[in-house]
Amino acid sequence: MLPALGHIDAWIFDLDNTLYPASADLFGLIDAKMGLYVERLLGVDPVEAKRIQKQMFREHGTTLSGLMRSHAIDPHEFLAFVHDIEMDVLAEDRLLVEAVARLPGRKLIFTNGDADYAGRVLARLGLSESFEAIHDIHACAYQPKPHVASYESMVAAFGIDPTTSLFVEDMARNLKPAKAIGMTTVWVNNGSELGNHQADASFIDYEIHDVGQWLHEITGE
Structure with a gap:
C-alpha cells in the first residue's frame, strides 16, 4: 500500500461515473428519463423540462430532492421510473474487481441513487460481492x-472513523463535506x-482519471 494511505481502513466509493467511465454515458439514459418525468409531471415541453431538471440538480444536489x-x-416511484434503463454499455471490469479485492479494510458504496439500481450496476461490473454495503438515497x-x-x-450507519476513511467521487463538490x-x-x-x-x-487530496488503474498503482501491483 502507498505509505501515505497506510492508515486507511474504510474505502468508500461513489457509483455512477466513478466505478465505470463517464464515457459509458449510462447516466445519460437516466438523465433523459428524468427529463421525461419532469415534462410529464409539470406539463412542460422538453426544453423547459431540461432547464428545470438541471436547476434542481444544481440547487438541491439531485433532481429528486428538488422535486x-x-x-x-x-421518491420510490421516481427512482423506479428513471432507473428503468438498459445497462448493455457496462461490462465486467476485471482490473477494478481485482484491485478492490486487494484493498485492506472495509469497502462501501455511497450513492445518491438507490440500492436496487446500484446492485444492478455492480453486478454488470462484476462487483456484486466486493462491497460490505450500499448507503443510498x-x-x-x-x-x-x-x-x-x-x-x-x-x-x-457503519460506525466508521472519517479520519481513517477514503472517499472516491467523480463530482468534485461532493468531496468538500467529506474533507471537512x-x-x-x-x-x-x-x-x-x-x-x-x-x-x-x-478539499481534493488526489486527482485521478481511472479508479481501477489508480488502485493497482497504490497497492503496488
Missing part, C-alpha cells in the same frame, strides 16, 4: 450529497457532466 421539495413526489433520508447530513448518516469531517478525498476527473463544478484543490 420532493417543490412537488412532494413519491433512502438511507440518507433523501438528503443527497453534498448535504452534510448525508455524510453524517453514512458515518453513523476528516476523510481523505479522491476526485475522479473523467469528464462527467458538471464533475469539475466547484472543484477546489483545498
Whole structure:
C-alpha cells in the first residue's frame, strides 16, 4: 500500500461515473428519463423540462430532492421510473474487481441513487460481492450529497472513523463535506457532466482519471 494511505481502513466509493467511465454515458439514459418525468409531471415541453431538471440538480444536489421539495413526489416511484434503463454499455471490469479485492479494510458504496439500481450496476461490473454495503438515497433520508447530513448518516450507519476513511467521487463538490469531517478525498476527473463544478484543490487530496488503474498503482501491483 502507498505509505501515505497506510492508515486507511474504510474505502468508500461513489457509483455512477466513478466505478465505470463517464464515457459509458449510462447516466445519460437516466438523465433523459428524468427529463421525461419532469415534462410529464409539470406539463412542460422538453426544453423547459431540461432547464428545470438541471436547476434542481444544481440547487438541491439531485433532481429528486428538488422535486420532493417543490412537488412532494413519491421518491420510490421516481427512482423506479428513471432507473428503468438498459445497462448493455457496462461490462465486467476485471482490473477494478481485482484491485478492490486487494484493498485492506472495509469497502462501501455511497450513492445518491438507490440500492436496487446500484446492485444492478455492480453486478454488470462484476462487483456484486466486493462491497460490505450500499448507503443510498433512502438511507440518507433523501438528503443527497453534498448535504452534510448525508455524510453524517453514512458515518453513523457503519460506525466508521472519517479520519481513517477514503472517499472516491467523480463530482468534485461532493468531496468538500467529506474533507471537512476528516476523510481523505479522491476526485475522479473523467469528464462527467458538471464533475469539475466547484472543484477546489483545498478539499481534493488526489486527482485521478481511472479508479481501477489508480488502485493497482497504490497497492503496488
